[in-house]
Amino acid sequence: MTSRRTRALGLAAVGALATVAVLGLGAEAVMAQPEEQHRRLSGSMFASMKAEVDAGRAEILDYYHGDKELLDIEDLGRHDNDMVIVSKMAERIAKTKLREKQDRAFSGNKWVIGHLGSSVTAGHDGFGTTAYPAAMGRALGPIFEKVGLNLDVRNAAVGGRGPWMEGSICLENQLGDDVDIIVREWEYWSLEDGSQDFGIHQDDASPGTAAVEFFLRQALRLSNQPAVHFMKLTAGHKREGEVTPHSKVLAADIFDTHGPLHSYSRFAINGLTSFGNPFDHLREQYEDEPRGRRRDGGKSSCSASDKPNVADCPVIWEKQDGYHERAQYLGYDEAKYPTMFRNQPIVTQQLYVNWHPAVLGHEVTGNQLAYLYSRHLSEALDKLDKLYSELHTGDELDTLTAMEKALALEVAPEDLPAPQACEETWCEYNVKCAYSTAPHWGEGGTIEDWVYEEDTSTWTRDGPPFGPGTGRQPWSAEDQAVCDLAEADPEDSQSVNACFKTLMMHSQLDEKRGASGHKKDGRLQLKIDNSEMFKCMLVVGENTYGWTKPTVLANWHYDMKFYLNGEPITKEQYKITHKGHQQYAVFDLRELMGGACRREDVILGIEVDPLPVDELHQLDACTTRQGNCAAHHEWGGYDSKLCGKNGDGECGKYKAFRDADEVRAVVSYIFAY
Incomplete structure (x- = not known):
């Protein structure tokens, strides 16, 4: 080469x-x-x-x-x-x-x-x-x-x-x-x-x-x-x-x-x-200067060990990048909203908001x-x-x-070396994907593109995880009314701050999306292109949803059923990764179909079948952690609402409030290789 x-x-x-x-x-x-x-x-x-x-x-x-x-x-x-x-x-x-x-x-x-x-x-x-x-x-x-x-x-x-x-x-x-x-x-x-x-x-x-x-x-x-x-x-x-x-x-x-x-x-x-x-040179230049902590608005002093962290201890409080009180562009029309700058100093004037950088x-x-x-x-x-x-x-x-x-x-592109540390199954072959989360810029396809043409389910295709009307919404008359108030009275800090948050929310591009369905929505059928499935491995997964997984989302260990070309796949024939938060189902199609996985159609069926509440009570789903009830084992990562204390004040079993009809699954990714 x-x-x-x-x-x-x-x-x-x-x-x-x-x-x-x-x-x-x-x-x-x-x-x-x-x-x-x-x-x-x-x-x-x-x-x-x-x-x-x-x-x-x-x-x-x-x-x-x-x-x-x-x-x-x-x-x-x-x-x-x-x-x-x-x-x-x-x-x-x-x-x-x-x-x-x-x-x-x-x-x-x-x-x-x-x-x-x-x-x-x-x-x-x-x-x-x-x-x-x-x-x-x-x-x-x-x-x-x-x-x-x-x-x-x-x-x-x-x-x-x-x-x-x-x-x-x-x-x-x-x-x-x-x-x-x-x-x-x-x-x-x-x-x-x-x-x-x-x-x-x-x-x-x-x-x-x-x-x-x-x-x-x-x-x-x-x-x-x-x-x-x-x-x-x-x-x-x-x-x-x-x-x-x-x-x-x-x-x-x-x-x-x-x-x-x-x-x-x-x-x-x-x-x-x-x-x-x-x-580094700014840290050194201002090493001996007193520096205030971001977390309390500069009121308390930074210790010597704190000073390297320019998020918590800016090198200069008034000019946190070393040179400017604010960024050139703040993300909104300053002519319309002239007081937002002083109303929102953390976002508009500091280097960091928290672990997120601020505009500067x-x-x-x-x-x-x-x-x-x-x-x-x-x-x-x-x-x-x-x-x-x-x-x-x-x-x-x-x-x-x-x-x-x-x-x-x-x-001209170079040939890749042989895999040095990565296992061949993962690193030697291309991975084909269906990917629904926004934004995406490529042509690889979304979940909807992989839905089998004979699918009769009523699953939502490529929508927000909690159904139509949830997730990011287009700018509305209500949003405009909020900002009209701010523009009309720049000294009304409540209106200005409400408009600021509205503008900020609508400026974000990212949104978790996928196919979502309840038990009543039937069996979602996905057709997998096997033309480049050299290893016949298939991974289907959900997205993350904030710090914890909402209790209305299915636990793939218990609440899901899978089918291959119309036949049930037993739990022993596939693997669910992770506990409760962001789960994936991994299928070795070569084990399930033999060499036919590269010659015949692969139709994966997915149904939601929530575990009944009385059976949930039999699971070891909850534990006491730092004095509070928390989910663990296969339910680890779920919202703390999943568990509650019993009459003796001890952490009990799964709460009985879960309505099986409300449980939904979301499929955001498919990986085939």
Whole structure:
């Protein structure tokens, strides 16, 4: 296999040889005096574009008073694999300019940056329109326009999402097959959290290493073999000599020459941190200054051990990013609502709200990303300017054709190495998905797309989990009336705050969706495309719903029945993962059907059949925890309303209030491989 690094050994040689092949030029004519040619042609269109891009970068830098350290987001420093991004940007620009010459109506190519994560990346406790992906887009989009590329920013983050399953699978459904960079929030969990029941790691491998490899392989199989950037957003910082946890994994597993995943180091992978290293110089600068704690509005002082955490202990109370009292864009029309800024200081003026960044914090991260990716863009234009000089023939169309062909050779996708830590069943094959949760940007299909054409059930298809009329609703006359009051009387803080919350709610994009049904809705039938089911494994699962699972949602251990091609599947023939919260059913179709799983239709039937209350009482579902009744065992993760105390004040069995007719199941994901 020829590596990308080998293909990139100096475009003065590789690119020139491509030109010989494309244009039939003599090698001597192409290679003669490249430095002289570069000096003569350095005024090319690419040099002019670079000047414009650099001017846009300078505006970001000026906004932070020239503080380059604050904008340096790469936690592990620069790596050679950064040049993969640079080369891909150069190839995309060259292709765009060639198309523009060939077709005046051409409106430019896209560059797609996709974001994955939880409520942090979704912008909860603030505005979806001010979350860092959107903030990055506002800063970076105009810079990309200068080179003829349309920046497409896709935020597929969902509140309450863990790192495993839907966070690592279905990337094509979530972000689209054409994504160029994936920014993956690495927050609050280890990447393997939630994967323990699936046995994804080889016997001698770490589950964490296997989870990283699994995610990388899902990402790198996409058509554009995107760069993968792991993003750390927590504000608690490392001590002297330590690095943030995600960078430990990347440094030890990938960038260490003896690391188990070192064979992936040739791909564009890196670790980013927003409030770690970039704030170190500010921490040091204000080390001896008294600093107030965010939690009580700055009234109490931060101890020396608290100070590294810039969320709880901002470096400057009045200017928590070091330079500004507030973000440039607050997420709403300030002309209409001029007093919201002072009414909502936590969201509009602080770096963090709680564990969620506030608008100012998201702005910092967005600008850091914009500064990083615009640097890659500037370097791509340097590369193009030099290549233009080396390959210039006197005819611009021929020159651009040669450039595009040379760069296409350099950025061609690489073969993936054999799985190093991840078990072959999971890592060797593509995973096909039905994915209903919003937002999603790809064409992989939703649950509704996988419903069998002969299905006669009355399950809701691809709706909010608790049925029509629940979930996110469109802007209504009632919403408008709330904000009309705020606009009419800016000093009425109650109306202003009510409007603020309404605007904030409607700015969020994420919503958990799926097919949902009760017992009365009959049997949902799903047709599984078996054309690429190399291992004949099928996983069907529900979403997460806040901190705990509502008691009206089915427990898949007890309240569900499954059928394969019309025949019941016994409980011994499939596996339910997890206790009560976010459950999945795992089916080994090869065990159930033999080799026919790849030749015959696979119709999975799902029914809700709630366990009667009198039988629930016989289960060991409740326990006493810290003086309160709590669900445990197969009911762990359910809302505390599930359990109650008996007449003696002791934690009793399952409460009898559950109405079997109200119990519903929600199917949000299907994974087939």
